[in-house]
Amino acid sequence: MASKWKFTIKDFAKKPETFMSGHRACAGCGPAIAYRQVLKAARGPIIATNATGCMEVVSTIYPYTAWGIPWIHTAFENVAANASGIETALKALKKKGQLKYDHVDVIAFAGDGGTYDIGIQALSGAAERGHDFLYVLYDNEAYMNTGIQRSGGTPHGAWTTTSPAGRVIPGKVEYKKPIADIMVAHDIPYVATASIAYWLDLVRKARRGLEAEGPAFLHALAPCPRGWRYDTSKTVEIARSAVETCVFPLWEAVDGEYALSAPSKVIALKPERKKPVKEYLKVQGRFRHLFTPEFEHVIDEIQQIIDKRWKRLLKRCGMT
Amino acid sequence: MAITKQNLRALNGDEAVAYAVKQSDVDVVAAYPITPQTIIVERFSEYVHNGEVNTEFVCTESEHSALSMSLAASATGARVFTASASAGLALMHEILYVTSGCRAPVVMAIANRALSAPINIHCDHSDSMVERDAGWIQIYVENSQEAYDSTLQAFRIAEHSDLLLPTMVMLDAFFLSHTLESVNILADETVRKFVGTRKIPLIRGHGGKLVPFKLDPENPITMGPLDLHDYYFEHKRQQEEAMQRASGIIKEIHDEYARISGRKYGNGLIEPYRLEDAEIATVCLGSTAGTTKTVVDQLRSKGIKAGLLRLRTYRPYPVEDIINALENVKAIAVMDRSHSFGAQGGPVFHEIRHVLYDASIHPPVVNYIYGLGGRDMPQSLIHEIYKDLQKILETKRVEKPVQFIGVRE
Numbered sequence A: 001m002a003s004k005w006k007f008t009i010k011d012f013a014k015k016p017e018t019f020m021s022g023h024r025a026c027a028g029c030g031p032a033i034a035y036r037q038v039l040k041a042a043r044g045p046i047i048a049t050n051a052t053g054c055m056e057v058v059s060t061i062y063p064y065t066a067w068g069i070p071w072i073h074t075a076f077e078n079v080a081a082n083a084s085g086i087e088t089a090l091k092a093l094k095k096k097g098q099l100k101y102d103h104v105d106v107i108a109f110a111g112d113g114g115t116y117d118i119g120i121q122a123l124s125g126a127a128e129r130g131h132d133f134l135y136v137l138y139d140n141e142a143y144m145n146t147g148i149q150r151s152g153g154t155p156h157g158a159w160t161t162t163s164p165a166g167r168v169i170p171g172k173v174e175y176k177k178p179i180a181d182i183m184v185a186h187d188i189p190y191v192a193t194a195s196i197a198y199w200l201d202l203v204r205k206a207r208r209g210l211e212a213e214g215p216a217f218l219h220a221l222a223p224c225p226r227g228w229r230y231d232t233s234k235t236v237e238i239a240r241s242a243v244e245t246c247v248f249p250l251w252e253a254v255d256g257e258y259a260l261s262a263p264s265k266v267i268a269l270k271p272e273r274k275k276p277v278k279e280y281l282k283v284q285g286r287f288r289h290l291f292t293p294e295f296e297h298v299i300d301e302i303q304q305i306i307d308k309r310w311k312r313l314l315k316r317c318g319m320t
Numbered sequence B: 001m002a003i004t005k006q007n008l009r010a011l012n013g014d015e016a017v018a019y020a021v022k023q024s025d026v027d028v029v030a031a032y033p034i035t036p037q038t039i040i041v042e043r044f045s046e047y048v049h050n051g052e053v054n055t056e057f058v059c060t061e062s063e064h065s066a067l068s069m070s071l072a073a074s075a076t077g078a079r080v081f082t083a084s085a086s087a088g089l090a091l092m093h094e095i096l097y098v099t100s101g102c103r104a105p106v107v108m109a110i111a112n113r114a115l116s117a118p119i120n121i122h123c124d125h126s127d128s129m130v131e132r133d134a135g136w137i138q139i140y141v142e143n144s145q146e147a148y149d150s151t152l153q154a155f156r157i158a159e160h161s162d163l164l165l166p167t168m169v170m171l172d173a174f175f176l177s178h179t180l181e182s183v184n185i186l187a188d189e190t191v192r193k194f195v196g197t198r199k200i201p202l203i204r205g206h207g208g209k210l211v212p213f214k215l216d217p218e219n220p221i222t223m224g225p226l227d228l229h230d231y232y233f234e235h236k237r238q239q240e241e242a243m244q245r246a247s248g249i250i251k252e253i254h255d256e257y258a259r260i261s262g263r264k265y266g267n268g269l270i271e272p273y274r275l276e277d278a279e280i281a282t283v284c285l286g287s288t289a290g291t292t293k294t295v296v297d298q299l300r301s302k303g304i305k306a307g308l309l310r311l312r313t314y315r316p317y318p319v320e321d322i323i324n325a326l327e328n329v330k331a332i333a334v335m336d337r338s339h340s341f342g343a344q345g346g347p348v349f350h351e352i353r354h355v356l357y358d359a360s361i362h363p364p365v366v367n368y369i370y371g372l373g374g375r376d377m378p379q380s381l382i383h384e385i386y387k388d389l390q391k392i393l394e395t396k397r398v399e400k401p402v403q404f405i406g407v408r409e
Helices: A009-014 A030-039 A054-059 A079-095 A113-117 A120-129 A179-184 A199-211 A232-244 A262-269 A277-282 A285-290 A296-316 B013-023 B038-049 B063-075 B086-101 B144-159 B188-195 B232-261 B288-301 B319-326 B347-356 B379-395
Strands: A046-050 A071-073 A105-111 A134-139 A190-195 A216-221 A251-254 A257-260 B006-011 B028-031 B056-059 B080-084 B107-112 B137-140 B167-172 B181-186 B202-204 B210-212 B270-273 B280-284 B306-311 B313-315 B331-336 B365-370 B402-405
Touching: A009 A199, A030 A054, A030 A105, A030 A134, A030 A199, A030 A216, A030 A232, A046 A054, A046 A079, A054 A105, A079 A105, A079 A120, A079 A134, A079 B028, A079 B056, A079 B063, A105 A113, A113 A120, A113 A134, A120 A179, A120 B063, A134 A199, A179 A190, A179 A216, A190 A199, A190 A232, A199 A216, A199 A251, A232 A262, A232 A277, A257 A262, A257 A296, A277 A285, A277 A296, A285 A296, B006 B013, B013 B038, B013 B107, B013 B144, B013 B167, B013 B181, B013 B188, B028 B038, B028 B063, B038 B056, B063 B080, B063 B086, B080 B086, B086 B232, B107 B144, B137 B144, B137 B232, B144 B167, B144 B181, B144 B188, B144 B232, B181 B188, B181 B232, B188 B232, B232 B313, B270 B288, B270 B319, B280 B288, B280 B347, B280 B379, B288 B306, B288 B379, B306 B319, B319 B347, B331 B347, B331 B379, B347 B365, B365 B379, B379 B402
Parallel strands: A046 A071, A046 A105, A105 A134, A134 A216, A190 A216, B028 B056, B028 B080, B080 B107, B107 B167, B137 B167, B280 B306, B280 B331, B331 B365, B365 B402
Antiparallel strands: A190 A251, A251 A257, B006 B181, B137 B313, B202 B210, B270 B306
């Protein structure tokens, strides 16, 4: 499924914004960047649906909206079912000659809580049924909208308000659920990971997801300065560091065939470029408690899981 | 319009609903199977797989997703139907409010079934009674013919541009859902003409421009935004205003349907039975009304002035009609097929007593909780209720305002 679509920063600048300025996202918001990038991949008319979460809240408050495309939010756990409904209605109306468009792309946006946790049933069901839509997971690794509570997407050792850095238990005990692999296992045509730091890679992947016939899943890492505890100017740097340390490798799986994307492929070819996770952790306040003699072993645990998952990914990509 | 030619068929309640949906040119059906609603989705699957309908039919992975899909499909401009019961309806609870709040005119059939625990597949009204405040129109039917007729009417009611209120049609589990009856079916073209196609009303969109109220790339609107203390309240009041408008519209659509089918159910909101000069009367919903009518006839043949009031629409609640129907009755028994634990009586009882507060007289009103989990309500028990009412008339005293009937002590 090689997309013939060409895209440059000039095109990016020229394309009208459909996620418009005036929204109320925090300074340095990673998800807001992800939204702009995804929508720059539009190839025609779009209908979007959004799970409850930060981005639903910041992009709308009646009577205001940041949306220049038709958009609906209904609840937290059902965005994939909403996308299924929109896609099915479009199909039915087209069949009856009541749709004025040749094709309308459907995009579902959800955060990590709405995807890893409460929304996974609806997502799995929609993937199994094969609805033609792009699901965008903007992963800021906790329930940021409700005040930084841990989710299935929160990494090991991270402080959140429900996995506090306590005297006995230093942050989140469990590991991040490999959600994108779970989606590959659904045997859907397109799954990819992306980071807002690599904007061209992200926009291209969003486009490929739209072009795929059937369900497509885009897992976009989108740092949150409030929840990750870092200066608002560092969002893109941290999103880049996640890739450079292999905490969040970039890859795509077309029809289940894994392939590394350029920023991660470079590291696979030149392993000396792989940076230690410490570099990624030390700039974020949510990991500050690990930099103590008492808990520094957790950093080793994190390094080990990252190495293990990286090795497994290389194997899947045929790079070992 | 004259009464049109009809075709008599043997159908159970579920099949009658499925047939009505088949004739209504529905765009999307999204559903999840649950006893005793299953026959609706099974029959409809057959229509789809035999090419008898032009509908997109989706079997979802849960009722929660079935209604979420229905809501989003409706917001995209499609005519949508779904069906559920019991635990399935309970799982939809959250999205019932979202559907009515988004003003998505989804039509849903409910085969009324008890809620767990203990798990039970048989009839009572607990499942839909707890959803009476969810902003949906609720129609309770007495037999399979009415299930068919009401499903056709439901599309007209829900999609009416002055309403845009999702509508539930309730039929009693097994007593109706699985029991074969003779059902008169209208011709396909008669139904097409009556139901018509869904018309999308225009609303003021961004910048005050008039745009269709649906998700349309040419005229983008934002649906389901965050809505806090400064506007939420007004939006909720608009839902109530639509409910107030609904009573008249339900009656109009019911009368229009009566002209082509020859079938009427009271005035569409309530169905009084031999109430004009009744001294004692019961109030009930659903299939129990059929049995009660027989009992009323038996009592009448003995010279006892008995009557029945069946509530057909429970939301909107037909306050004026109920007052007018019951005002001259001297003792009233309300039969509830669901219970509100700790509330001293069932929901129908509470609401009947509440409207009679505004009536010119205040007859004694008593409550019988009956038939939970599908327990049979035979004529003998209904006779007991009328006997109790006669005793109240004679003694002018109510001994037990609320009691369970047909239950082991």
